[in-house]
Amino acid sequence: MSRQRIIGFSLLILLVVCFIVNLSVGNVRIPVSHVFGSLIEKLGCTTGLEITDIEYQVVYNIRFPRAVYSCLIGAGLAVSGAALQGIFRNPLVDSALIGISTGASLFASLFILFNGLVPWLILFSEGFSLSIVAFFGASLVAFIVYRLSLSQGEINSLTLILAGIALNALTAALTGLLTFFATDDELRDLTFWTLGSLGSANTDSLGLLAVFTLVPMILIFFRAKSLNVLALGESNAHYMGYKVKNIKLLVIVCSTCMVGSAVSMAGVIGFIGLVVPHIIRIVSGPNHQLLLPFSAFFGAILLAVADMISRTILPPTEVPIGIITALMGTPVFIAIIFKHKRKFSV
Amino acid sequence: MIEAKNIAFGVKGKQILHPVNFTTDREEFIVILGPNGAGKSTLVKLLSNGLKPGSGSISYYGKELKEWAPGDLAKYRAYMHQESMIASSFTVREVLEMARYRYPEIKSQFNKTVIEKIANELNLLALLDVEFNFLSGGEKQRVQFGRVLLQLESEGEIQPIKYLFLDEPLNNLDVRYQIELLKHARKFVDDKHGSVIVVMHDINLCYQYADRVLLMQKGKVIRDGSVHEVMIPELLSQTYQIELEQIQSFDGEVFYRHLSYTSNLLDNTLIK
DSSP states (O other): OHHHHHHHHHHHHHHHHHHHHHHHOSSSOOOHHHHHHHHHHHTTOOOSSOOOHHHHHIIIIIIHHHHHHHHHHHHHHHHHHHHHHHHHTOTTOOTTTTTHHHHHHHHHHHHHHHGGGOGGGGGSOHHHHHHHHHHHHHHHHHHHHHHHHEETTEEOHHHHHHHHHHHHHHHHHHHHHHHHHOOHHHHHHHHHHHHOOOTTOOHHHHHHHHHHHHHHHHHHHTTHHHHHHHTTOHHHHHHTTOOHHHHHHHHHHHHHHHHHHHHHHHOOOOSHHHHHHHHHHHHHOSOHHHHHHHHHHHHHHHHHHHHHHHHHSSTTSOOOHHHHHHHHHHHHHHHHHHHTGGGOOO | OEEEEEEEEEETTEEEEEEEEEEEOSOOEEEEEOOTTSSHHHHHHHHTTSSOOSEEEEEETTEEGGGSOHHHHTTTEEEEOSOOOOSSOOBHHHHHHHTTTTOTTSOHHHHHHHHHHHHHHTTOGGGTTSBGGGSOHHHHHHHHHHHHHHHHOOOSSOOOOEEEEEESTTTTOOHHHHHHHHHHHHHHHHTTSEEEEEEOOOHHHHHHHOSEEEEEETTEEEEEEEHHHHOOHHHHHHHHTSOEEEEEOTTSOEEEEETHHHHHOSOOTTOO
């Protein structure tokens, strides 16, 4: 157990460090002491530090929400990946495979091209409406995939993955068609969105993202033991007293919430959901009671680091974060495959 | 107590199991015997709530199966599959621990003790920290047997009869472990833990260990009774469509064998 505690603490410390560094680095460099100072002053205490108004604004209004975004989204993607791999007992599954991400992409593209035609969306800001539409798209496609996979009221895992692949191809084709008709400006928006960006982070939607990520995440954490038992096979799990159908449905719905909200606010960010659970399994084993929380921490860390890189590598522009995660994730993943050829399982 | 009334099962218009009644109300070692495709596994799955019967009803301790919460039923009946694969790199200890998840109210010390106890009895102590998927087929089978035993283990003096369903548990086991597994199952019955309901093919082992035999053929239970009532050579020969004879050694042991063997044997000293 002590080894597991060390891993847990290390991840937690790493996460805090990444979070603070994220508040500190960027186009305007802010000393770490001032970062702490502005956060403390926000809570109503006074510090002896001379924090300028700009520093305060940058830390609190720009970087803080963005850092929280990266942690929530990273954690949500990683936990959904781990849980989906668990229920399907398939190490290749992640949220992209069952249509959540591409569904969001398609509807986001529709919105970018046709938002002028839908007056009711004026109720919200344009960015927020985009998120709502994308979230709806994610849920819709995930639901269609889910419905296609039902046979006699049971979720057939293999059919679900196949249906996911089919709908992915279809939505990708439709998104492609839309890009073909898009104007140059719209195309830029589309590309940016499909490559992922945390640029839209703001304090207003922070609460919403937190609820849509943390509530499903906690629901999944409570099912850690069920996910362990599912590794013995659906039939064994049934005989051991677990309602397999309910567990699967819960994981699919919760994943859709987490990934749907992540994609709708930050675009498509690949690889976190696939790679993080594998790394954690190699470090601390397949037990979901540890795998799920550790994946959450590590996913948050990875996305925080990726965001830091995306903001600082080519100043003053930002490199889309989806590119960074793929560039970071793939070599790590390949290295792991080489080192643990034998040991690949869920 | 299990009571099944007129349970039947079919898929796509094909009747796999014709209506059958079955009752067990005491600790007994029940073997379901019959040729391939006789519906043995189907019957076991229906009785253990792995499949829902197309018609008829099954009750445990007088309470209909559909009224049972799955988590409660799991403490009274367990089922062991023919094949065992695990999709994860869990260790043997972790697999065994999963059988105890359903007992969160019991102190972890008790859980630890029973796991050690069963692992010791099944000769699994040395394997506890080995990854399950690295085990041989027979070792996996023993771990799964340990897991189902652990699923039924609970605290307290007075316990209702529990039910252990085993579907061809001897697959992959060498001679020693076939005997050991059956001895364990026998002990489960003799220690008044509960009943064992097992599908197996070895008629000699069946004769040695069973209290009661259900002989099945073409989706029907053609005879249900004690070993002596059911395991009559003529009836077995007819059911399996092969000439079987019963022989008795001078010390009273009973064996079954295929008739054509007899003519090939030069040494007939065993036969009276």
